[in-house]
Amino acid sequence: xxxxxxxxxxxxxxxxxxxxxxxxxxxxxxxxxxxxxxxxxxxxxxxxxxxxxxxxxxxxxxxxxxxxxxxxxxxxxxxxxxxxxxxxxxxxxxxxxxxxxxxxxxxxxxxxxxxxxxxxxxxxxxxxxxxxxxxxxxxxxxxxxxxxxxxxxxxxxxxxxxxxxxxxxxxxxxxxxxxxxxxxxxxxxxxxxxxxxxxxxxxxxxxxxxxxxxxxxxxxxxxxxxxxxxxxxxxxxxxxxxxxxxxxxxxxxxxxxxxxxxxxxxxxxxxxxxxxxxxxxxxxxxxxxxxxxxxxxxxxxxxxxxxxxxxxxxxxxxxxxxxxxxxxxxxxxxxxxxxxxxxxxxxxxxxxxxxxxxxxxxxxxxxxxxxxxxxxxxxxxxxxxxxxxxxxxxxxxxxxxxxxxxxxxxxxxxxxxxxxxxxxxxxxxxxxxxxxxxxx
Amino acid sequence: xxxxxxxxxxxxxxxxxxxxxxxxxxxxxxxxxxxxxxxxxxxxxxxxxxxxxxxxxxxxxxxxxxxxxxxxxxxxxxxxxxxxxxxxxxxxxxxxxxxxxxxxxxxxxxxxxxxxxxxxxxxxxxxxxxxxxxxxxxxxxxxxxxxxxxxxxxxxxxxxxxxxxxxxxxxxxxxxxxxxxxxxxxxxxxxxxxxxxxxxxxxxxxxxxxxxxxxxxxxxxxxxxxxxxxxxxxxxxxxxxxxxxxxxxxxxxxxxxxxxxxxxxxxxxxxxxxxxxxxxxxxxxxxxxxxxxxxxxxxxxxxxxxxxxxxxxxxxxxxxxxxxxxxxxxxxxxxxxxxxxxxxxxxxxxxxxxxxxxxxxxxxxxxxxxxxxxxxxxxxxxxxxxxxxxxxxxxxxxxxxxxxxxxxxxxxxxxxxxxxxxxxxxxxxxxxxxxxxxxx
Numbered sequence: 001x002x003x004x005x006x007x008x009x010x011x012x013x014x015x016x017x018x019x020x021x022x023x024x025x026x027x028x029x030x031x032x033x034x035x036x037x038x039x040x041x042x043x044x045x046x047x048x049x050x051x052x053x054x055x056x057x058x059x060x061x062x063x064x065x066x067x068x069x070x071x072x073x074x075x076x077x078x079x080x081x082x083x084x085x086x087x088x089x090x091x092x093x094x095x096x097x098x099x100x101x102x103x104x105x106x107x108x109x110x111x112x113x114x115x116x117x118x119x120x121x122x123x124x125x126x127x128x129x130x131x132x133x134x135x136x137x138x139x140x141x142x143x144x145x146x147x148x149x150x151x152x153x154x155x156x157x158x159x160x161x162x163x164x165x166x167x168x169x170x171x172x173x174x175x176x177x178x179x180x181x182x183x184x185x186x187x188x189x190x191x192x193x194x195x196x197x198x199x200x201x202x203x204x205x206x207x208x209x210x211x212x213x214x215x216x217x218x219x220x221x222x223x224x225x226x227x228x229x230x231x232x233x234x235x236x237x238x239x240x241x242x243x244x245x246x247x248x249x250x251x252x253x254x255x256x257x258x259x260x261x262x263x264x265x266x267x268x269x270x271x272x273x274x275x276x277x278x279x280x281x282x283x284x285x286x287x288x289x290x291x292x293x294x295x296x297x298x299x300x301x302x303x304x305x306x307x308x309x310x311x312x313x314x315x316x317x318x319x320x321x322x323x324x325x326x327x328x329x330x331x332x333x334x335x336x337x338x339x340x341x342x343x344x345x346x347x348x349x350x351x352x353x354x355x356x357x358x359x360x361x362x363x364x365x366x367x368x369x370x371x372x373x374x375x376x377x378x379x380x381x382x383x384x385x386x387x388x389x390x391x392x393x394x395x396x397x398x399x400x401x402x403x404x405x406x407x408x409x410x411x412x413x414x415x416x417x418x419x420x421x422x423x424x425x426x427x428x429x430x431x432x433x434x435x436x437x438x439x440x
Numbered sequence: 441x442x443x444x445x446x447x448x449x450x451x452x453x454x455x456x457x458x459x460x461x462x463x464x465x466x467x468x469x470x471x472x473x474x475x476x477x478x479x480x481x482x483x484x485x486x487x488x489x490x491x492x493x494x495x496x497x498x499x500x501x502x503x504x505x506x507x508x509x510x511x512x513x514x515x516x517x518x519x520x521x522x523x524x525x526x527x528x529x530x531x532x533x534x535x536x537x538x539x540x541x542x543x544x545x546x547x548x549x550x551x552x553x554x555x556x557x558x559x560x561x562x563x564x565x566x567x568x569x570x571x572x573x574x575x576x577x578x579x580x581x582x583x584x585x586x587x588x589x590x591x592x593x594x595x596x597x598x599x600x601x602x603x604x605x606x607x608x609x610x611x612x613x614x615x616x617x618x619x620x621x622x623x624x625x626x627x628x629x630x631x632x633x634x635x636x637x638x639x640x641x642x643x644x645x646x647x648x649x650x651x652x653x654x655x656x657x658x659x660x661x662x663x664x665x666x667x668x669x670x671x672x673x674x675x676x677x678x679x680x681x682x683x684x685x686x687x688x689x690x691x692x693x694x695x696x697x698x699x700x701x702x703x704x705x706x707x708x709x710x711x712x713x714x715x716x717x718x719x720x721x722x723x724x725x726x727x728x729x730x731x732x733x734x735x736x737x738x739x740x741x742x743x744x745x746x747x748x749x750x751x752x753x754x755x756x757x758x759x760x761x762x763x764x765x766x767x768x769x770x771x772x773x774x775x776x777x778x779x780x781x782x783x784x785x786x787x788x789x790x791x792x793x794x795x796x797x798x799x800x801x802x803x804x805x806x807x808x809x810x811x812x813x814x815x816x817x818x819x820x821x822x823x824x825x826x827x828x829x830x831x832x833x834x835x836x837x838x839x840x841x842x843x844x845x846x847x848x849x850x851x852x853x854x855x856x857x858x859x860x861x862x863x864x865x866x867x868x869x870x871x872x873x874x875x876x877x878x879x880x
Contacts, residue, residue, distance in 0.1 A: 070814070070815075071815065072817075073813075073814070073815060073817065073822075073826075074815075074816070074817040074818035074821035074822055074825070075817045075818070077771070077772060077818055077820075077821040077825075078767070078768055078771045078772070079767060079768070080766070080767045080768060081767060084767070107811060107814060110811045110812075111811060111812040114812070272758070274762075275758040275759075275761055275762045276757070276758060276761060276767065277761070277767040278761040278762065278764060278765040278766040278767050278769070279765075280765065281762065304825075305821060305822075305825030305826060306812065306825055306826050307812075308828075311751075311754075314751075315758070317716070318712070318715040318716060318755070318759075319715075319758075319762060321715055321716060321717070321718040322714075322715045322718065322721065322759060322762060322763070323762070324718060325718040325719075325720065326520070326718040327518070327519060327520045327521060327524070327716065327717040327718050328518055328519070328520060329718070331517070331518045332517060332518070371547060371550045371551060371853060371856075371857065372550075372551040372554070372746065372747075372829070373513075374510070374513070374547060374857065374860065375510075375511065375513060375514075375860075375861070375864055376514070377512075377513065377514040377515045378514035378515070378517055380517075381514035381517040381745060382513075382514055382745075385514070385744075385745030385746055386513075386514075386745060386746050388748075388828040388829065388830060389812070389828065389830075390828060390829075390830030390831075391830075413811060416811075417811065417814070420814065420815075421815070424815055
């Protein structure tokens, strides 16, 4: 067990009171935060690290993504969502391989770690491969193996296999891995399949990660088919009885909000995708007023193009202020909370997300001494509005360095790039995809 | 005169056809682009630069800012515009010094150059200081000395002095400096002052840089006082007879748009400020349909907090797509054009803004070989959606390096930081400002 003492840091705790300590110390014992500011006199650090006035803060959580989809970055730009799916992404995915998932996820991890993201909620295929990648690269993740439930031969897996995967993965890698069920959505999955999934969730006490209420059309279809909104459908089918995470949840009415609040559902908005595809604005102020936990995600690189949580944080503020025409909605602390502890809570890492004694030693260092942060009138505003991924110098999860002075510590970047390019070349050469080129 | 040959570059020209050349060469003779792709056989470079597959593209133009206002970064967050002005910014500015303008502008220049910005339209005070800074740091700028016209003792200058400044500055620093009149706005300036300014503009053939139509309230007041919209007022008073640049222009009606089109007014939207303060959405699609030149600006760091034109580019797309609920409005090329050649045109640098033979050797190198750009399915999308300031490795203006392999070439950063801190400390200690602290 390594004991580390960080000195001369600005500690941005993001706890309930958003305590900030200037020129302070942080003591880490192994994988756990021992003390902030007031360091016990008998603490014997193996290593002292002079932070030089930079900020130490909790790491970021990307609470909804399809990490492997880096392979689709820029593959389907400026298209409506329906054409994005039908003409581009689902065609490409028809040739998906386990290797593409391995290396696509590792490429995403490089981008995420460099940008200060320590954990992610993944919803995709070949999740056993993602578990291997995360076990090795030191991040935290909540893994949901996507299932459509429409066809036994479809990409993905069947529920019994999913159940085995969750049992094997839950709590693995010293608790850095978590897993839950991943039915795709009420608009893609048949009703009876969703009901069966709900029964498994309750029996096994598994969580659920699902998409819902992304477009107004989905709500209309749901009302027409079932006389229920998508959120009402999920509730009716019993899918909200265990810890659940719903991505998007844009088109919800007040009854939906009551359900989400009562069932303590975690909502993940992905502002860059919501805005880029003109999908609408998640009702975050109404959700916060009902004490619904709202986290943030980048969605996949196939839609958002970048996996940059600083951007999502800013857009979370900007999208609301544009929608409501006010300059006072959502402050900097709220944006930071959505990207840190709200994400930790949504993913079930209840011992992460803030800097406090007893919490996991999960933190990042932001080099706020750079010129583009000056002057530091307001450290919270500086973090929200000035930080880009390149400003993150160090990333630590459970006491292990993933990034140290901007060098990746757990990933061989050249190997990942090579594996990624080989897997992508094979996929693009597949008969399923080769008739489709970007200039069509 | 130095002749340079860039080799193995991806050339993103951003010309009318948005030509892209892969693994191509770019020949620069002194301060001018000589050739792209097809290099004359008799070209004798003094220096050959292997670009290694990175992108060379035109530099960015920040077409509306108050550069020196880096001193107010994070000083007035999460406030409505009226309180931002009255309770924070104007109080702080009451203690403004020439030194603060010098060093505030230089601090902004460091941030702008590092982020690939080669030119800016500045609207502020002590513009002689800004001219000195820009003459030395190698950027391009259109300088407008802000005048309110309300009080002889006000911060700023009077029109005769402005006229002298413009004559001295126009075309200085080998044409890198341009200047124009800077009446603040129709909502701050008295009618007779604006009419006098218009007469000077026409007599001297000076351009105008002004704020207008930022809020719905301004339009209501204008209609009540003058029975004319702000744009109609500017036209009525004769302020649109010479090349003009209007910042914001959010709340405009169709008659306003006809005026702006007929008078060939350049419009600069500042999406991050517009969104952050809930000010509304500039009618860019309607302006483009009327062939109005629309450029982009960061506004001052006091409102936008960051001077990041990549961010403004993305927000220019996202704000429209959110407003109109569509995924197809404004493509990547249009966003890039707004930040490059449209800006060059708005600032009057007609020989800049695209990569083409005969144009100024103004360009930047973006390191698209980094992992977070992979795979490069779509280079335009990669530039718009993946690029952050730290991805800009090199910046050249008129054949002079301002940034080379991420090192500033024309600015002593340590000196600028020291000068900035001293000037800010003096300003904050002034009796005009010291009763006001952020925690009040």
